[in-house]
Amino acid sequence: MNRLKIYAALTVTAFLMSMPTLSQDKVPGKVRQRKGDINSFSVYLKMEKLKFYSSENVILHVVITNITDEVASFYVFDPPAREDLFNRERGDTADYNTFKPVMYDMNGRSAELIVPYIAAGRDVKETLSWMTRREIKLGPGESFTRSLNLGKMYRLQSDTDYRVKLHFFPFIGDPDEDKLSISYNELKVRISRDREYQPYKSADIKGVRLVPSEVVILLMDAEKDGYWERAIKFIDVEKFIHSYPDFSSKYDLADDRDKKIIEKDFIRYFISKRSDYLIDFTVVGEEVEPSGLVSYVSVVASRKSLIKPDRYKYVYRLEKNSIDDYIWMVSGLEATIVREVKK
Structure with missing residues (x-):
């Protein structure tokens, strides 16, 4: 009888040990x-x-x-x-x-x-x-x-x-x-606060005007300061090139393709740094023709020289295509050396 009880107890123990153990994570209801x-x-x-x-x-x-x-x-x-x-x-x-x-x-x-x-x-x-x-x-x-x-x-x-x-x-x-x-x-x-911008208003073209002398001042200031990009846009190259015989003689005989090349060479020469660089200048006169399409601006300028500055008188010719244009274009230049008269 005792042997049967011992056998039964061992059987139950073996059965329980053979069952899979539930881990803490898998216990129902356990987080x-x-x-x-x-x-x-x-x-x-x-x-x-x-x-x-x-x-x-x-x-x-x-x-x-x-x-x-x-x-x-x-x-x-x-x-x-x-x-x-x-x-x-x-x-x-x-x-x-x-x-x-x-x-x-x-x-x-x-x-x-x-x-x-x-x-x-x-x-x-x-x-x-x-x-x-x-x-x-x-x-x-x-x-x-x-x-x-x-x-x-x-x-x-x-x-x-x-x-x-x-x-x-x-x-x-x-x-x-x-x-x-x-x-x-x-x-x-x-x-x-956000930046506030005024609504755009188109410019009144007729209300914006540059007089001829202002254009010349821009041009000469650009040369003096070395910033030609500010003023080269005011030059009518096709006309202005005729103020320089070395270029105009070739330009007049060239076809359209070669003219573009000569124009680029001329601009490169015109804006290149000069040894007789501009020291100072003064606008001394402005004259507009009755047509309102052509004007002349006179300038006295000083340029660097070996002993003392040379003085020049420049007369710029400026043109407009119509009376309503608000920008004058520089189309010509005459230059003469001003000689000092000894007393």
Whole structure:
């Protein structure tokens, strides 16, 4: 009889040992333990810039780093697919839960929260139930970055400086969901009023006029300062080239293709740096013909010479195609050396 009892006991023991053991993670109703705690993370804030116009998106980058030697995890929330519950176009945001920026002006007044479900006073737990909770796991030293648009969370006033910090709630939905970590640093952000542009008004061509002497002054200032690109556009090359016989003799005999080449050579010569560079000049006269299409501007100029500056008198010829043109084009030049009369 005793042998039968011993045999039965051994049989039951062997059967129990042969059954698979249920791990702690697979016990029905048992939630797998989350990795890490509130001290596992550091929170750092950064921005691409600190000055924004009121029409710009004010983007804050939140960097969460696991500062332990073990895996640590936290939760973020993704928006629901249903547009009746979540619609970005009307301003809904799924970011103001795990990541809660805190904004104050320089007087300590909090910026106005405009997150729709906060402003409407909805139950937070009900709102979170619409969203999808997702676990983020970070290995030792790993980081996670979340970008937040502060303008979607707060009503930001123009011409105002704000201080920005962040409250990080990593365990929302767990029993210790109220635990938080405050950002390591604080940022100062400036919101400026948008630039105001006057509506475009087309120029009144008839109200804009350059007199002939102004064009000549631009031309000679360009030579004196070495910035020919400012004034070369006022020269009618096809006509002006005839003031230089070395070029005009070839130009008049050339075909259209060769004329373009000669014009380029002439411009290169005309704007090249001269040894007798221009020292000073004075406009001494301006005359416009009765037709209003041709004018002459007289200039006395001094140029560098070996002993003392040489003085020249230049007479520029300028033309317009019609009386309504507002720009005079330089079409000719006569130059003579001014001789000083000894007394």
